[in-house]
Amino acid sequence: MTDISTRFLDYAPAPESTSILHLRDSYGLFINGEFTSGHGETFQTISPATEKKIADIASADAQDVDAAVAAARRAYERTWSKLSGADRGKYLFRIARLVQERARELAVAESLDNGKPIKETRDVDIPLVAAWFFYYAGWADKLDYAGLGPNPASLGVAAQVIPWNFPLLMLAWKIAPALAAGNTVVIKPAETTPLTALLFAEILQQADLPAGVVNIITGAGDTGALLVNHPDVNKVAFTGSTAVGRAIARSTAGSGKKLTLELGGKAANIVFDDAPIDQAIEGIVNGIFFNQGHVCCAGSRLLVQENVHDEVVDRLKQRLTTLRLGDPLDKNTDIGAINSREQLDRIRELSNVGDEEGATRWTAPCEIPAKGFWFAPTIFTGVSTSHRIAREEVFGPVLSVLTFRTPVEAIAKANNTPYGLSAGIWSSNGSRVLAVADKLRAGVVWANTFNQFDPSSPFGGYKESGYGREGGRHGLAAYLESAGWGSQTTIAKGATA
Amino acid sequence: MSRIAVAKTYKLYIGGKFPRSESGRVYEVSTAKGAFLANAAKASRKDARDAVVAARAAVSGWSGASGYNRGQVLYRIAELLEGRRAQFVQEISQGEGVSSAVAERQVDAAIDVWVWYAGWADKYVQVAGNGNPVSGPYFNISTPEPTGVVAIIAPQESSLLGLVSVVAPALVSGNTVVVVASEAAPLSAISLAEVLATSDVPGGVVNVLTGSAAEIAPWLASHADVNAIDLAGAGDLAGDATWVDLQIAAAETLKRVLPPEVGVPAPSVERVTFFTETKTVWHTKGLL
Numbered sequence: 001m002t003d004i005s006t007r008f009l010d011y012a013p014a015p016e017s018t019s020i021l022h023l024r025d026s027y028g029l030f031i032n033g034e035f036t037s038g039h040g041e042t043f044q045t046i047s048p049a050t051e052k053k054i055a056d057i058a059s060a061d062a063q064d065v066d067a068a069v070a071a072a073r074r075a076y077e078r079t080w081s082k083l084s085g086a087d088r089g090k091y092l093f094r095i096a097r098l099v100q101e102r103a104r105e106l107a108v109a110e111s112l113d114n115g116k117p118i119k120e121t122r123d124v125d126i127p128l129v130a131a132w133f134f135y136y137a138g139w140a141d142k143l144d145y146a147g148l149g150p151n152p153a154s155l156g157v158a159a160q161v162i163p164w165n166f167p168l169l170m171l172a173w174k175i176a177p178a179l180a181a182g183n184t185v186v187i188k189p190a191e192t193t194p195l196t197a198l199l200f201a202e203i204l205q206q207a208d209l210p211a212g213v214v215n216i217i218t219g220a221g222d223t224g225a226l227l228v229n230h231p232d233v234n235k236v237a238f239t240g241s242t243a244v245g246r247a248i249a250r251s252t253a254g255s256g257k258k259l260t261l262e263l264g265g266k267a268a269n270i271v272f273d274d275a276p277i278d279q280a281i282e283g284i285v286n287g288i289f290f291n292q293g294h295v296c297c298a299g300s301r302l303l304v305q306e307n308v309h310d311e312v313v314d315r316l317k318q319r320l321t322t323l324r325l326g327d328p329l330d331k332n333t334d335i336g337a338i339n340s341r342e343q344l345d346r347i348r349e350l351s352n353v354g355d356e357e358g359a360t361r362w363t364a365p366c367e368i369p370a371k372g373f374w375f376a377p378t379i380f381t382g383v384s385t386s387h388r389i390a391r392e393e394v395f396g397p398v399l400s401v402l403t404f405r406t407p408v409e410a411i412a413k414a415n416n417t418p419y420g421l422s423a424g425i426w427s428s429n430g431s432r433v434l435a436v437a438d439k440l441r442a443g444v445v446w447a448n449t450f451n452q453f454d455p456s457s458p459f460g461g462y463k464e465s466g467y468g469r470e471g472g473r474h475g476l477a478a479y480l481e482s483a484g485w486g487s488q489t490t491i492a493k494g495a496t497a
Numbered sequence: 498m499s500r501i502a503v504a505k506t507y508k509l510y511i512g513g514k515f516p517r518s519e520s521g522r523v524y525e526v527s528t529a530k531g532a533f534l535a536n537a538a539k540a541s542r543k544d545a546r547d548a549v550v551a552a553r554a555a556v557s558g559w560s561g562a563s564g565y566n567r568g569q570v571l572y573r574i575a576e577l578l579e580g581r582r583a584q585f586v587q588e589i590s591q592g593e594g595v596s597s598a599v600a601e602r603q604v605d606a607a608i609d610v611w612v613w614y615a616g617w618a619d620k621y622v623q624v625a626g627n628g629n630p631v632s633g634p635y636f637n638i639s640t641p642e643p644t645g646v647v648a649i650i651a652p653q654e655s656s657l658l659g660l661v662s663v664v665a666p667a668l669v670s671g672n673t674v675v676v677v678a679s680e681a682a683p684l685s686a687i688s689l690a691e692v693l694a695t696s697d698v699p700g701g702v703v704n705v706l707t708g709s710a711a712e713i714a715p716w717l718a719s720h721a722d723v724n725a726i727d728l729a730g731a732g733d734l735a736g737d738a739t740w741v742d743l744q745i746a747a748a749e750t751l752k753r754v755l756p757p758e759v760g761v762p763a764p765s766v767e768r769v770t771f772f773t774e775t776k777t778v779w780h781t782k783g784l785l
Contacts, residue, residue, distance in 0.1 A: 131632070147624065242751070249748035254741030261751065418750075420774075437778050447780040454631035458639050462774045463724070464751045469775050472629055474639065482767055 011324065014331045016118045020105045026056035027194070029064055029218060030201035032071035033211030038064050040219055045194055048115035049328050049337040049372040057194050060217040065186075065226040068215040072157040072184040073232055075212030080184050081154060085141030092137030092179060094207040099130040099172075102203065106196055110168055111328045113195035115337030115373070116291050118329050128453060129172040135455035136176035139476060143181065146473055152480040154182030155258055156234035161224040163240045164190035164339050165294040165395075171197055173470045174237055175214060176455075181479035183235065186215045188227055192340045194218045225251075233257060235479065239296075242393075242419075242464050260468025260478045262296065262460055264393040265421030268414035269299030269450065270436065272407075273308045275426035279448060281315050284399070287424055287450040289323065289377050292338055293397040296465075297422035299450055301383075301390055303410050306403045313381060313401060320364040320377045327369075335366075335397060338373040347375050347396035354380045354389040359400070385416055393419070407432065411439045420462030424450045443469070507537045507683070509544060509707065510690035512551030513700015519543045524708065526683060529594020537683045540706040542716045545675065548704035552646045552673040553722050555701030560643045560671030564619030570697045571615035571668060577692045578608045585657055585685055592656055592682035607661040610764050614665035617769055621670060625770045634782040641773035643671035644753060645724035648717035650710050652730040652761055656682035659761045660689060663729045664703060666768035672725075675704045675717060679730065683707040711735040718746040725753035725772050732757030 026042070028035040040059030047054055060068065080088070099106065106129070107121040116125075144150050158178045162170035167189055178185050189197035201216050217223060221244070228236045229251050238248050239262040252259055269287050271280050287299025304312050328336035338344040355361055359380040368374045375396055383390050383400040390400045404410040414423055423442040427433050437445045443461045446452060453459065458469040468478045507526075508515040520541035526534045538544075559567070578585070582604050589600035626640040647667040652659030656679045667674050678686030690705045706713055711734040718726055726747050731740040744754050755771060762768060 246748055246751060249751060250745050253744035253748060253754075254739075256756075263751070433780065437776075440776075441774075443774060443776060445776060445778045447778060449635065449779055449781045452631070452633065452635065452779050454629065454633070454637070457629045457631050457637055457779070458775050458777050460775070462644075462776075466751060467753055472639065472777075473627060474775055 011332045013327070015327060016108055016111070016329045016331060018108055018112065018329065020108055021112075023055055023109070026058070027198045027218070028058045029060050029068070030198065030216040031064070031068045032215065033205070035201070038218070040064065040223065043191065043220070045113055045192065047112050047372075048192075048339050049369070051371050054113060054195060057218050059219040060188075060223045060226075062226050064217060065223065065230060068186045068217050069157060069159075069227075069230050069232050071212035071215050072186050075210055076156055076184040079210045080213050081182055085143060085182075088179060088182060089137045089140035091207060091209050092133050092140060092176060095203060095209070096130050096133035096137060098203045098206055099126065099133060102199075103127070103130065106168060106199060108329065109199055110196050111336070114164065114167055114193050115328050115339050117333040117336045118331055119333070120291060125166055125169045128455070129168050132169070132172040132176045132455045136180040139177075140180040143476065143480065146476045146480065148477060148480050148482040152482060155479060155481060156183060157232060158183045158185050158235040158237060158479065159227045159230060159233040160185060160187040160237045161228060161240065162187065162189055164193040165291060165296070167193035168196040168200060170239055171200060173239075177470070177475045178235075178237075178479050179213065181476055183479050184213050186217060186227060186233070188217050188219060188224050191218075191220045228252065237478065238262070245466055258478070260470070261466030262468070262470060263464065263466040264419055265296045265298070265461065265465050266301060266391065266393055266417045266419045267297055267299045267422040267424065267442065268301045268303050269424035270303045270410050270414060270426065271305060271308065271312060272427040272429070272432065273305040274428045276428055276448065277311070277315070280312070280426040281319050283424065283426060283448070283450045284316060285319055285323075288399045289320075289335060289397050290451050292336055292375070294339060294343070294395055295451065297444060297451065299422075299424050300394060300398070300400060302399055302401045303404050303413055304401060305410075306405050309401070309403050313379070316379065317362060320379070323364060323366070323377060325366040325368070325374065325376060335377060338375050338396065341373055343395065344373040344375060347394055347398060350389055350392060350394045351378060351398055354383070354387065354398075354400070357387045357389070359383045359387060359389060385413055391417065407436055411436060415439075415441045418464040421465035422446065505535070507535050507687045507707070509538045509540055510687065510694065510703070510705040511544065511548045512554070512704065513694060515690070515694070518708070519547070526592070526681075528591050534591060535684060537687070537707045539708040540713055542713070544706060545713050545716045546720070548675040548706060549646060549717070549720050549722055551701035551704055552675050555673045555699055556643070556645055558699055559673055559702045562671065564622065567669070567671060568615050568618035571618060571665065572612065573696050574692060574698065575608050575611045575615065577696055578604070578611065581688070581692060584688060588684045588688060589657055592684055593654070603655060603658045607658040610658065610661050611665050613764050614669050614769070617669045617766060621766060621769050624766060625773065626775070629777070631779075634784070636780045636782055637777065639775050639777040641670065641770060641775050644772050644774050645672060646722060647672045647674050647725045647727060647772050648720070648723045649674055649676040649727040650714050650729060650731040651676055651678050651686070652758065653679050653681065653733065655761045657685040657689065659730065660686050662762050662764065663727055667727065667772050668702065669769045670773050672772050673702045675706065675723070677706045677708070677710045677713050677717075680708070680710055709735065711738055714738075714743055715746055718743040718752070719749060721750050723752060727755040729755065729758045729762055732759065
């Protein structure tokens with residue numbers, strides 16, 4: 001362990017004030033434009049950094065899900081589908097502006113409820129939320145240009161279930177394109193991170209969005225199951241684990257519901273010996289330790305060319321020694337809290353398997369706070385492709401390091417996974433970057449960068465990382481009926497008589 | 498005295514070869530009026546698995562070819578179909594019990610559909626992909642790529658046009674195919690395989706199984722090395738299994754699933770792009 005006095009730099013605490021928040025003691029369900037009490041058993045949302053309760057949260061049972069879907073259906077038929085695209089767009093622009101106006105408050109609330117550092121919620125999550133609404137607002141009256149044929153039709157009621165790692169950002173990824181395309185929404189935030197979704201409900205009230213266009217219901221997995229299996233929803237969009245994604249694909253089979261799934265990943269981050277080493281080290285850190293590694297596209301498998309392995313690992317350890325773990329609301333914090341005890345247990349369990357399978361563990365020296373859920377940045381070296389820490393999604397600040405000798409070997413190892421969400425390439429050789437990018441079976445490839453997101457850029461997986469894309473023009477296709485299907489060219493007419 | 502004709506033995510088409518079913522099974526194919534036409538091979542689970550292995554092995558070559566090259570290779574099929582039109586007209590009119598004129602129209606349409614899809618090979622990327630104006634110093638582009646191995650249950654009616662309308666769009670982007678032909682009228686599928694075998698389409702890119710879709714499809718739907726399944730002709734399977742069971746089996750490996758169609762699917766670029774994956778590549782731009 002490194003003595004604290006030899007640390008890179010010492011910083012005085014600089015916590016963001018929570019006085020900007022005006023939280024209620026308890027929150028109901030947001031159905032048909034109003035907060036109502038739920039019929040399920042109320043639960044608490046806590047701060048994972050302190051384990052202190054933030055608020056009581058209502059839980060939606062079958063009756064509440066019915067009410068939310070019915071409100072969305074009514075709003076779809078009576079209001080939202082009758083509005084012009086330009087008018088839908090104006091509501092979305094309003095929402096984007098309100099998010100910007102209340103950005104600091106949302107950033108503090110997100111950090112408090114999720115445990116991620118304030119510098120991430122302030123500089124990444126919330127600005128992207130506003131950007132997402134702003135981007136899709138402009139699409140609402142331009143759907144003819146989305147590449148789906150003239151006047152593509154909306155689907156109806158969208159059921160959306162989102163995860164806890166980017167609570168408000170995932171809400172924006174789901175709601176913005178759905179509304180721009182003319183659908184109405186029932187969305188369920190994750191059980192451990194409902195807070196910003198409920199603040200967002202207040203924003204919808206301030207935007208005067210017509211009642212029922214967006215309904216926000218809270219609860220655990222069973223509430224989500226009731227929602228996606230509700231017979232009156234036309235579209236299901238889910239972001240979360242591959243296991244749950246599979247269950248949804250099964251339960252919606254034959255229902256005619258349009259389905260998009262953003263599931264797990266085990267991204268390879270490939271570092272060639274001609275990589276710009278300083279940038280690569282920062283990219284590796286950003287790839288796996290951003291948001292405590294609670295990122296489906298995290299660069300959790302580092303593939304390093306053998307001749308630079310020792311240098312890269314040494315520099316990585318040096319860099320990790322300078323990271324500050326602690327209070328998520330402190331502006332100097334790099335690594336916040338693990339989102340829940342359950343997730344912490346999962347990370348510990350898989351890390352222990354890494355030890356048992358013979359990999360070598362190194363943990364960054366840092367003080368772990370007495371309360372809350374924490375896991376120090378960890379690297380496993382000597383990992384082989386068959387190890388569970390190289391195959392299963394840890395969803396935590398744990399990096400597995402593997403080596404390769406040739407580009408062909410790197411590609412083979414990178415693709416040796418049932419997942420296919422993202423990948424990274426570090427090399428100064430442009431033609432090598434493009435050749436490797438061509439061969440990687442992943443929906444997003446970052447070359448000499450990592451974990452970049454933008455509302456104009458499609459995001460989504462190959463293989464068991466799910467299907468459909470979010471973001472960009474492609475993201476609209478998930479919420480529209482393409483006019484192209486069944487459009488008859490003159491070729492085959494009369495031939496089937 | 499009239500000449501004794503030489504009858505053809507109809508076999509499977511797997512990996513560029515024409516094997517019998519490893520099970521040794523055949524089933525009788527007859528005219529609409531019930532006269533014997535041929536004993537078609539009745540493919541088994543093992544045949545389906547062999548076909549998937551052949552299809553997987555062919556992915557890298559076929560998807561690695563340029564769009565221009567794939568387009569020409571596919572166009573060549575249309576040329577060969579045109580030369581064999583009499584054979585297809587005869588098989589269709591016998592197998593489906595339609596007049597020669599109706600069979601001719603089906604062959605015309607099948608050839609024209611094939612040409613239409615062949616022309617997409619070097620264009621669909623431009624239509625389905627685009628650059629993205631991200632707010633940062635990055636080059637960012639989204640392009641569609643083939644999803645991999647596509648299993649197809651061909652329409653049960655319209656034995657040639659139905660088959661062409663599902664196989665051609667999957668091939669355009671560089672996928673390889675395992676197709677289960679129309680059960681009642683499989684002969685033109687095997688004749689199409691003969692066309693493919695004498696063309697420049699590499700062995701394994703298209704694999705044709707004849708037999709019971711109800712028996713074979715569940716193995717394809719649950720196969721871990723199949724990336725997508727087109728249930729075009731699975732709307733009315735024999736026996737207890739339904740297409741919904743196939744979709745449920747496909748969920749285990751999160752396959753892309755196209756639901757059944759009524760009749761012959763219309764030509765559409767969506768059939769091409771459905772079996773693709775959009776890849777988005779970001780690259781940093783340096784400071785000047």
